Amino acid sequence: MRGILSKFAILNVAQRVFDAVLFMAKSYNYSEEQATLLLLKQGNLDAFNTLYNEHGRKLFIHIQQMTKDEDATEELLQDVFMKVWDNRSGIDASRPFRPWLYTIARNTVYNYYRQVAKDHKIQEQLYLHFEDLYHLETDEDIRDKQEALLARALDTLTERRRTIFTLCKIEGKSYEEVASRLGISVSTVSNMMVKSNQQIRRFVQEHYDELLMILLAIHLV
Known part of the structure; x- marks a missing residue:
């Protein structure tokens, strides 16, 4: 029981830190997205989840228009966001996130089609x-x-x-x-x-x- 409470306490603190940093960033005239990207660069999971929740569903729909396969789309979506996480240090918080995300998505879907090119x-x-x-x-x-x-x-x-x-x-x-x-x-x-x-x-x-x-x-x- 203590272990569970301890995990909840950690999550609660992490969320409060995330909210506090967002508030501070806004006071320095950063947009909410810029503040979230700055947090993501530092490895903040709440920032990552925020971006996933904001962009994931729309990106899923766009990828599925290409693949026509729900399972493949889900795998590709996860792959795209894993690449976002792995390359978070290279994010430019002064630039919009969506074009960068969709560039990763295009490259990921392209590689997928290249790998399965011989599939009838x-x-x-x-x-x-x-x-x-x-x-x-x-x-x-x-x-x-x-x-x-x-x-x-x-x-x-x-x-x-x-x-x-x-x-x-x-x-x-x-x-x-x-x-x-x-x-x-x-x-x-x-x-x-x-x-x-x-x-x-x-x-x-x-x-x-x-x-x-x-x-x-x-x-x-």
Whole structure:
């Protein structure tokens, strides 16, 4: 019983110290985040937990948009925050925490995808992400890279396949609509799409790194 009370007492003191330092930091015109980062640099666990509670859930959602796997996302999230802890001495408290955190997250997710690059399930996930590029709205710099990559992918198709693929995938028309518009059968449209998808998948495999960096820039900013 004494041991339990002793632990509670230590935790209580630690929390009071954390609160007191935050109060003092604010009196010197530090923001609450700056004060928390200064405490984290000194190895304060309460400061670490505060940042985890503030950013963890949002970062989890962003990572899961990439992995589509809850277990992998949870592991990656823990890995990201372990790196934050291990590299706490390098934190610049005068700069916002979020960009630094998301840089660590991008590198962590990138390394994860590099390690599992030969996994067919992961390759399929990346292909599905590639399809998302047709419709995602991004800032101008990323959009330019996005459009350039899409154009190169479409250039691998014959003119006829490119036309059908563009109408079906990018413009969202049904096979029936495309068949009627081009004066061909629905089965021809379907066959063309099968071959086009196979070609685009090969393109994704050959440009894995480039696509991955664009997706990370979109989802982890």
